[in-house]
Structures are given as C-alpha cells and as structure tokens.
Amino acid sequence: MIAIIKYNAGNIRSVQNAVTRLGYQSVITDDWEEILKADKVILPGVGEAGSAMKYLREKELDKLIVSLKQPVLGICLGLQLMCRYSEEGDTQCMKIFDSDVSLFPRVDKVPHMGWNNFFSLKGELFNGVSARDNVYYVHSYYPEISSCTIAVCDYILPFSAGMKKDNFYATQFHPEKSALVGEQILKNFLEL
C-alpha cells in the first residue's frame, strides 16, 4: 500500500491517478497508523509553504514524516517542505535536506512553468532516464544545490531538481505530469 499524505495542498488526486496507472494501490490519508504501515509514502503538493507547514504541524505530521523509515517521495512543494527553510512565508521546514528554498530572481518569466531537462542525475530514481529527457515544472521558489542534490536543472540559475538523503527522495518537478519519463521515475521509486 502506498500512502499519499493528505494536507491542504492541491494536486493530490493527480499523484494518486499516476500511482494507480502504474498498478499500485494507494490511499490518501493523514492518519498516523496508515502512514506508518505503508510500504512507501508520497508527500505531494502544490500550494504555499507557510500554510502547508502550519497544517502539517497542527496534525504533527512533520514529526511523523521525519521519523519514517520506508522510502518517502516529496514532490514539488513536498520537496521544499523537506528542506531547511523556505523564503515563501518565512517558513521553517522539516530540515531533512540541507538546502534552503528561495524565490527565483525575476530576470526571466516566473513561475518556471513547463518542460525542462535536468542533468547530473544520480542514483536509482533516475534508472532509464537521461539528461536529454524533459520533465514538467511549475514553481516560483527553488531549492539550492547541496550535498543532497541528485539532479540539477538550470533555469535562471542552477537548482536542485532532485534530492535524496537516506530513505528520503524528492523531485522539484512533477513526475505524475511528466508523461513517460515521469512514469519511469515514479516506477523507480515504487520499486525501491
């Protein structure tokens, strides 16, 4: 069973649809027991960092998430919430990855929206994926590059497109909206 963490963010249904298309059972939940016993956990998210962290704290889901031992995948805002700090809403995040999240300087169109490639791909999440492939991004804030970076995208400046630490994985792009390449990345995660 795959647990998709329910919180006040959009896009959760899309993640579940993508998991279903790959043949996995999933549940959208904020229940501690259900999340703890899941084989894999996904923290999705489109939304605002401050209100999302507030919601997670109120339900003490932040403490639960950092304590999880099974593979966890953060997507987009999910990744940013797993970083140290986000400039969006001046938000202290879960501090799993040693990166801060900042607003893109407005020297090009913001949000960074659409298909972009990535490079310096590391690890099993990107099996069968190459730097020529494109994935779908929608974000105005970017996670800086750090020791946890496993993929880099360059838009306005280089930033972390993928991050990993121990059992925690995350993508700044949306694998659930990234056609066959995204399906491959989600499949890699679900097969961990």
Next chain:
Amino acid sequence: MLKRRIIPCLDIRNGRTVKGVNFVGLKDAGDPVELAKLYASRGADELVFLDITATIENRHTLISLVERIAAEINIPFTVGGGINSLEDVGHLLKAGADKITINSAAVRRPELITEIAGEFGSQCVVVAIDTDLINNDWVVVVDGGRTPVKLRTIDWAIKVEKLGAGEILLTSMKHDGTKKGFSLEITAEVSRHVNIPVIASGGAGKKEHFRDLFFNTSCSAALAASIFHFGEVDIKELKEYLFNEQTAVRL
C-alpha cells in the same frame, strides 16, 4: 533549457469535442478522452479543454469528463468555460484539472483572479484574453469575440499579471479560424510586457506558422485546435520540424 510548448485545445459540448470556425459552424471531432490520449502520445505538452456550452445543467457532465481525463492523461491539462466563482474552480481542481482558465468573468470582475490565486495559487490561474484589432488598436473582446470592451489588450495583460494570473492565453479573434498564421504583433507585445508565460492562440494553419511565432515572439507556448483535430498537422511531426528549425521543444 525551458521548452516552447505545443498545446492542442479541445472545445467541449455536452462531453464531446467540437471546434468552430470563428466560433460558428461546429463540427464533431470525437471523444475528448480518446483524442486527449492520442495527443499525449504524439507529444502534446499540455491540453486545454474549453466547455463552450457551459450551462449549469451540463456542469456535472464536465466534472465527470475532467475526472476521466485526469485518470487517463499523464500531462498537465487546463479546463475552462463558464467559470464564475471560487466554487466552480474548486470543483474542477478537485476533479483533477491542473489549471483553470477564465475569460469574460475576469473582465467583469477582475478580483476573481486574485481570489482564485489566493485560494489555489497563481500556477493554476490561466487568464484567457480574446483580442481584436479595432480602429488600429488591440482591444479586449468578450462573449466569444462578439463584444468589445473599453480595455486595451496590453493594459489588461499587465493588470491580470498584477492581480495574480499565472499565465495568459492570448487569442487574436482577427486570426482565429483563418489558418493564415498567428498574430505576431500583439503576441510579441504582450509577451514583452508581462513576466508570466504567454500562450498564443488563433490562426495556426501549417507548421511554418509555429516557427514564425517562436522566432518572432518570446511567447512560451502555442495553442491550436482544428489543424490537430482533422489531422492536417501531426504534433510529433510538428515538433520534429521545430526542433530542426532550432526551436527548443520537447521530443
């Protein structure tokens, strides 16, 4: 490098796909989900579904269609038509739409843009601007292009960005349905004046029109309907052509 996007638009009436020439004389072009899957497999970067009837009665038909699309499609999609309230937006996003598009409702009540962006984020708010060249001035038109309003297109585009729009879908009514190419003039001007992505629409008739659009304007995406529906231009061939013409596209 960020890629220029190719977006097929599917006009929906009672759960079926239609496309009008200048919004008059509708032709049936099939089941939206089947067509959407075909486009996704041919390399469409996103899809737009516009409910052109948009009455209260067929709202449920649209919602269940959006749920079917979301279950089957692995690329982003936008839904529009008859959206007047936050509640309408909530239903569509909950059903699985990634973005919504509003047009006349935003002209009538601009605060709606800010309300939607505040509740659901700017990234899901695509403001559609229909524009026409009237007395040598590009102005906004509403009600499917029938009614001009006292609003210069550039001023409105700048304003919708300030109000919280995440993207602009710009349709030149003068070009829509003509198949003689996109309006390079107003597309370039709007793209220059805003810092959010602009999707150009209206006038696509052949591959070269897309090249001319991307060469001559800084727009982020091109939208077209009938040339894709009736197989006049294949999306995969179009993107290979653009790639060979040095345009950054996703292959």
